Amino acid sequence: MELDPADSVVRPGADDLERAAEAALRPRHLDEFVGQKVVREQLSLVLQAAIGRGRAPDHVLLSGPPGLGKTTLAMIIAAELGTSLRVTSGPAIQHAGDLAAILSSLEENEVLFIDEIHRLARPAEELLYVAMEDFRVDVVVGKGAGASAIPLALPPFTVVGATTRAGLLPAPLRDRFGFTGHLDFYADDELERVLLRSAGLLGVPLAHEAAAEIASRSRGTPRIANRLLRRVRDWAQVRGDGTLSLEAARAALEVYEVDRRGLDRLDRSVLTALCTRFGGGPVGLTTLAVAVGEEPETVETVAEPFLVREGLIGRTPRGRVATAEAWTHLGLSAPTAADTLFG
Numbered sequence: 470m471e472l473d474p475a476d477s478v479v480r481p482g483a484d485d486l487e488r489a490a491e492a493a494l495r496p497r498h499l500d501e502f503v504g505q506k507v508v509r510e511q512l513s514l515v516l517q518a519a520i521g522r523g524r525a526p527d528h529v530l531l532s533g534p535p536g537l538g539k540t541t542l543a544m545i546i547a548a549e550l551g552t553s554l555r556v557t558s559g560p561a562i563q564h565a566g567d568l569a570a571i572l573s574s575l576e577e578n579e580v581l582f583i584d585e586i587h588r589l590a591r592p593a594e595e596l597l598y599v600a601m602e603d604f605r606v607d608v609v610v611g612k613g614a615g616a617s618a619i620p621l622a623l624p625p626f627t628v629v630g631a632t633t634r635a636g637l638l639p640a641p642l643r644d645r646f647g648f649t650g651h652l653d654f655y656a657d658d659e660l661e662r663v664l665l666r667s668a669g670l671l672g673v674p675l676a677h678e679a680a681a682e683i684a685s686r687s688r689g690t691p692r693i694a695n696r697l698l699r700r701v702r703d704w705a706q707v708r709g710d711g712t713l714s715l716e717a718a719r720a721a722l723e724v725y726e727v728d729r730r731g732l733d734r735l736d737r738s739v740l741t742a743l744c745t746r747f748g749g750g751p752v753g754l755t756t757l758a759v760a761v762g763e764e765p766e767t768v769e770t771v772a773e774p775f776l777v778r779e780g781l782i783g784r785t786p787r788g789r790v791a792t793a794e795a796w797t798h799l800g801l802s803a804p805t806a807a808d809t810l811f812g
């Protein structure tokens with residue numbers, strides 16, 4: 470049976486089932502949130518100042534790749550302010566009226582979290598500008614020529630928007646946020662701390678060397694680190710003695726085909742095809758995708774971003790090329806200039 474590439478244990482997204490498993494591991498307060506020192510300090514100032522003034526803080530925009538902690542920070546913001554959190558997302562809001570209904574039911578100082586805010590439809594976006602700036606929503610009554618807008622005052626509230634693509638946000642919406650925090654990939658030692666904390670919460674004994682091993686294969690992403698931890702825990706329970714040792718971590722990650730740099734089977738087959746079938750490129754995306762039996766879109770959106778980020782693949786106007794590091798990673802020697810000329 471072919472594995473769906475999106476099901477790999479090292480993909481950054483999560484489905485509802487996984488989000489439920491994640492809930493138990495979420496830090497609840499800012500001082501439990503590992504890493505992202507700059508964003509944490511800036512946010513802490515924004516929140517403390519607002520608490521001191523007894524007012525809702527400025528709207529907050531969080532940007533960064535999936536799985537780095539945007540939802541977690543939104544929950545922390547509400548918890549630190551001692552208020553409740555309402556959760557929605559750009560794609561969940563079909564019509565401006567859906568957003569008007571949410572906004573008009575907000576309580577004073579509540580936090581409204583809008584995930585994937587870059588995917589809001591234009592009419593909803595326009596309604597949101599006004600609500601964020603003037604704390605007002607215009608409720609349209611009637612239809613056609615007889616329709617009129619009745620302004621409805623809203624209590625003060627804070628929008629926390631999350632986006633993986635800050636650049637896609639129209640400037641007028643971006644400008645409504647008083648504070649923007651950009652989350653970056655985590656360093657290995659930070660992921661180690663995430664893992665040791667999670668193991669403590671799960672009540673499983675995780676050795677420091679095992680935490681380091683899992684961290685180095687987690688692609689800088691806490692969600693992936695926590696997921697790999699759960700897979701290592703399964704292995705230790707079924708095949709080992711329950712202890713999450715270095716050996717258990719290595720054996721489990723071998724079963725799940727996650728290599729020492731966090732590449733999975735699809736990543737490696739793309740890299741191997743590029744090196745062994747196309748001499749390291751340049752080769753076009755479609756040709757490369759056919760060689761690994763995948764859709765070009767899968768190669769481009771699922772495998773390539775991480776391979777490029779890791780410096781294993783380069784994109785040139787003539788196609789994809791393998792870097793010297795790619796050859797080394799696969800344990801192959803890169804062709805010499807003579808090979809290329811006479812091979």
Ligand SMILES: Nc1ncnc2c1ncn2[C@@H]1O[C@H](COP(=O)(O)OP(=O)(O)OP(=O)(O)O)[C@@H](O)[C@H]1O
Nearest residue numbers: 491494495502503535536537538539540541691692
């Ligand atoms: N700094 C952190 N410290 C500890 N755990 C973290 C941290 N950041 C994220 N996590 C954990 O990683 C998991 C994923 O985080 P979260 O859902 O907040 O990511 P996200 O950026 O909102 O992802 P998405 O964009 O897919 O919604 C959660 O279980 C969370 O507890």
